Every structure is written in structure tokens, then in C-alpha cells.
Amino acid sequence: MEALKQELKEKIIDVLNLEDIAVEDVNDNDPLFGDGLGLDSIDALELIVMLDKDYGIKLADPKEGKAIFQSIETMAKYISENRTK
Amino acid sequence: MKKCYINGTGCVSSQKTINTAFLQDIIVNENENVLELSVPDYKEVIPPAAARRMAKGVKNGIVASHWAMKEAGVHNLDAIITGTGMGCCIDSEKFLKALIDNKEEFLTPTSFIQSTHNTVGGQIALGLECKAYNFTYVNGAVSFESSLIDAKMQLDEEEAATILVGGVEENAEATTNFLQLTGIIKPKEQSSYSVLDSDTTGAVFSEGAVFFVLEDDKKETTYAELNDVTIYNTLEKEEVEAKLESFLKGNGLSVNDIDAVVLGYNGDTLYDGYYTILADGVLKNTQQLYYKHLSGEFNTASAFGLWVASHVVKLQEAPEVLSVNDVKAAGYKNILLYNQYRGKDHSFTLVSQC
Numbered sequence: 017m018e019a020l021k022q023e024l025k026e027k028i029i030d031v032l033n034l035e036d037i038a039v040e041d042v043n044d045n046d047p048l049f050g051d052g053l054g055l056d057s058i059d060a061l062e063l064i065v066m067l068d069k070d071y072g073i074k075l076a077d078p079k080e081g082k083a084i085f086q087s088i089e090t091m092a093k094y095i096s097e098n099r100t101k
Numbered sequence: 102m103k104k105c106y107i108n109g110t111g112c113v114s115s116q117k118t119i120n121t122a123f124l125q126d127i128i129v130n131e132n133e134n135v136l137e138l139s140v141p142d143y144k145e146v147i148p149p150a151a152a153r154r155m156a157k158g159v160k161n162g163i164v165a166s167h168w169a170m171k172e173a174g175v176h177n178l179d180a181i182i183t184g185t186g187m188g189c190c191i192d193s194e195k196f197l198k199a200l201i202d203n204k205e206e207f208l209t210p211t212s213f214i215q216s217t218h219n220t221v222g223g224q225i226a227l228g229l230e231c232k233a234y235n236f237t238y239v240n241g242a243v244s245f246e247s248s249l250i251d252a253k254m255q256l257d258e259e260e261a262a263t264i265l266v267g268g269v270e271e272n273a274e275a276t277t278n279f280l281q282l283t284g285i286i287k288p289k290e291q292s293s294y295s296v297l298d299s300d301t302t303g304a305v306f307s308e309g310a311v312f313f314v315l316e317d318d319k320k321e322t323t324y325a326e327l328n329d330v331t332i333y334n335t336l337e338k339e340e341v342e343a344k345l346e347s348f349l350k351g352n353g354l355s356v357n358d359i360d361a362v363v364l365g366y367n368g369d370t371l372y373d374g375y376y377t378i379l380a381d382g383v384l385k386n387t388q389q390l391y392y393k394h395l396s397g398e399f400n401t402a403s404a405f406g407l408w409v410a411s412h413v414v415k416l417q418e419a420p421e422v423l424s425v426n427d428v429k430a431a432g433y434k435n436i437l438l439y440n441q442y443r444g445k446d447h448s449f450t451l452v453s454q455c
Contacts, residue, residue, distance in 0.1 A: 031209075033153040054150060062209050069207040 020092045028088075031066055032059050044089045052087075060085060072100030105256045106455065107324040109173025109314035111165035111267075112408045113141050114396050115307045119168060123412040124420050127395055131295055134287040135277060136307035136397040147228070154211050155224065156191035158271030161310035162221035163228060166265055173314035173322055179261035180234040181222050182252050183269060184244030186400020188218030190273035198275075221269045221310075234261070242442030243332040244268060245311075245401040246450065250330050256317050267312030268401025280306065285443070287368065296394040297425065299368035307397020311404035313411075319455055324411035325436075326455040328352055333447040338375055341447070342383050345439065348449040360430035361388040361419060363410050365440035367398040372444045379439065380425065389425035403440040407450060410436045414454050 025039045028048075032055065046052040049060070063085055067073040073095065075081060084094045112118040115136035117126040130136050143152055143160045146167045152160060162183070170176070195212040214220075219237040226235050234255075238247035245268030255261040280286045287303035296305055315327065329352050336344060349355055362384050364376040380389055390413070396405035413419045414433050438450040 035153055036149050058154075058210055058214070062211060065207050065209045069203065 017092060017096060020096060021088050024088055024091055024095075027066060027070070028053075028063070031062055042088060044092075045087050047087060048085055048091075067095070070101075071095050071098075073098050102257050103259055103317040104319075104455075105253050105327040106316050106319050107313050107327055107411050107452070108316045108320055108322050109169040109171070109175065110311070110324065110408055110411060111168030111170075111172070112309070112311045112405065113138070113161040113165045114309035114311070114405055115139055116395050118408075119164065123416060124395070124422065127422060129394055129422065134289065134291065134303070134305050135272065135281075136305065138308055151228070154215060156189055156215060156271060158185075158189050158191065158269050158308070158310065159215065159221050159224050161271070161308075162267065162269040162312070163225055165267060165269075165310040166225050166312040169267070169312040169314045170265065173316070173320075175263055175314050175316075178229065178231050178233055178263055178265050180236070180252065180255060180264040181226055181231060182234075182248040182264060182266040183219070183222040183225075183237045184246070184248035184267070184401050184404070185218055185221065185237065185239060185269045186241050186244045187270055187276065188239065189216050189220045190271055190276045192216035192220075194273045194275050225265070240446070242400045242403070242440070242446035243334070243448050245404045245407075246330050246332050246448040249327065249450070250332070252315050253327060253330060256315060259317070262317050264315045265312060266315055267310060268404035269310040270308050270399040270401050272306070272308040272399075277306070296366050296368040297391065299370055299373070302369055302371045304367040304369045304398040305393065306399065307402075308399050309396060309402070309405060311401070311408050313404075313407070323415075323455060325414035325452040328451040328453055330448065330450045335445055336375075336441070336447045338378050341375055341378060341439075344447070345379065345383065345437075345449060348451070349437070352451055354435060354451075356383050356387065359384075359387050359435050359437045360433045361390055361413065361436050363390045363392065363406050363436060363438040364425065365393060365403060365406060365438075366391045366425070367393045367402075369443070372441065375441050375444065375447075376439070386428060388419070388428045388430045390419055390423040391425050392423060395422070398442070400442065403438065403448060403450075406438050406440060407452070410438055410450075410452050414452055417454075
């Protein structure tokens, strides 16, 4: 689980071009949207594609995203329970 | 009919042209055929959160427009007009590569959104919260001149009083390689880099963003008056001289009234003849300047040429590095620019002291 969290932090920084943020700056329970990392709706689309491409998870209901993308912790938990690759 | 004054300029190029005196820190690069961009301090102008999705062409456009507006003391615009021949190549390549690599699946929105030609004008407007007229001209090597004509007509007709107009081009890896493979850019291994003395085909290439604030009022920051711009998509070499004289006549001038001419030599022996036919002919006794050894060639490199001409008029000084011939003008009242790209997209631009 810890390795997955680390991997997610690295991927998010890379995919979303968060140039001024290091892996150490992202805490597992920090909100990804709003006050935390400050991600927006375009980033949400990028994360949905990343789940599909890298972990084989297709979000059937986009509304699920709100809970899944709450933090690194929630993302890692959802991925480890649902991943197909 | 209102006049059109160049009241502010901002230039991002392969030279240090931001926050320095005119051509103070120039480097004439004779070791490369694709001149590297002198990267400005983006963070000074663009918030990091906004910059993270922008490729360098967009960032360069924003930086150049910022400095042009700052110099002109302008906060509100009546129009933003951008010229770009190739648009946002980097994100276009990124999107197409993802399309191929992922077998048309898993396409993400960012590079698609950022890949359109009007991204630069759009992002400038977003940053300024400017809802005014916003138009992007994609007309090859007269994209910038098309923008100038639009801006000038709007000022002439009093539809706008303050206009931001510029040209932007960015190099992307695959596109640059293709241009090199097809001989449009000189090959990497070819060692004849000097633009004027070139005996090989292909151009010395680069990228950049140059923006101008054009207004109907003269002010302390004014560089020059933009008198006229005209474009011809195709011309034979034998036709150029007559077109030039006709352009000048339309402005009540003759060749003798031109103090200096700025020519777009780019080192390509196939097409630089368009310039030499004028330089050895009707403009033989006129001071001749060039600039693409400093800026490199790109679809909107003529915006760098206008940036050079504007400074020469304002400062009444033409640095030696720009000289083609030994003729020296006593002063710079009228400056003519002539540019073409690969024998097409010809433009004449006239600026004058005011």
C-alpha cells in the first residue's frame, strides 16, 4: 500500500505537471482538490484516464470520482481493491 | 482616419531581448542551424498553477504581451490579435503521439485543449480577463502581417483604440526534425551557418514571440508610426521591384525616401535571391539591414524584424551587427521591411518616425 501511495504521488506530479511540488510535499490525507493540491476539473479527467490506462479501472459512474479522488489515501485504497492490472 | 502608433513592444527570442537595452547582449550563433530560445523568467509573469499546462509558445506569448503592455502603460485592450503559422506544435505532437502510442485510447484533455492555434490569444485574454475581440491568423509566413492589417484597419476605422498584436511560433521536436529532413532547415551536420554568406539551401531556424501595443494616440513610449502593410501570397523574383515601388507610391514615397530597408535573409540560397534582386537593384544605395542571423527563421520571424525596425526608428541608431551593406543613413525617418518565406508569403511593411 505504501509503495502504491508513493507511485501515485509520483504519477500525479508527472501527469499533471506540478512543477513546484515534490513527493514529500504531498501528505496521504491532503485533499487533492480545492484547498489541498488545488487540482481542478481538467485534472479530474486526467486522473480518470490514468486509472483506466495504468490500473485497468473504468469508472462507470463519474460521480464516484468525488470520493475516490479525495486524497492519495482514498485513491490508493480504491485502486488496490479494484485494479485489473 | 486615425493613425497607428507602436507604443509598446515585448520580445522573446533566441536573443536576450527581455529586460535589456536594444541588442545589448546579442550572440551571433554560427555553430547551430536551429537557434536555441533565450528562455525568459516565466514565473515573474505567469502564476505557476496556470503555467503548468502551458507549452513554451503560450508562455512566450504571455511574457512578450506582458512586457509590451507594461511598456505602453496599458491595462485594458480593445482587441487581441495573434499571428502564428504553426500554432502550438508541442501539444499537437504530444496529443498525436498519445493517440498512436495508446492505440486511440486513453486520450487526456490537456494537450488537446492546448494544441489549437488560438491557445496563445486565448490564454493572454484569460490572464487579463479580457473579453474583447480576440482573433488568431494562421496564414503561413504572413500570419503576423495579417494580424497587423486587421489591427491597423480597426484603428483606422476607429473600432478600437488600443490593440495587442503579435506573432508566436514554437519549435517541437518531431516537427523540427521533419523540417530538417525535408531541407527546409539546414541539416544538422552542415557547417555553413552564416546567413549572409551561405552557399547552401535551407534556413537557419528558431522560434519566438513578439508582441506590440498599437494605439491611435502618440505617447512618450511611442516607437514609430505603422504606416502601411501589404501582402502577396506569390510573386516571381522579377515582380518584386515593381511591387515595392507600387507599395511606396501608394504611401506617397519613392525609394529615395527610404532611409533603411530591413530584409529577411535567412541563409537559404534557393530563396534569398528575392532579397538580393532588390539589394543589388533598386535598393543598392539604401542602407540595408537584416536580422534572421539573430532571430532565426520561423513563420512569424518578421515580427522580430518589425521589433528591430521600431527600435532603429525610436533610437535613431542601427547597430553594426544588423548591417548588410556599407551605406549609412543620416537618420531613420522611413524604414521599409520586406519579407518572404520560400518564395511565397511576401510582405512589405512601412514604419516611420513620428
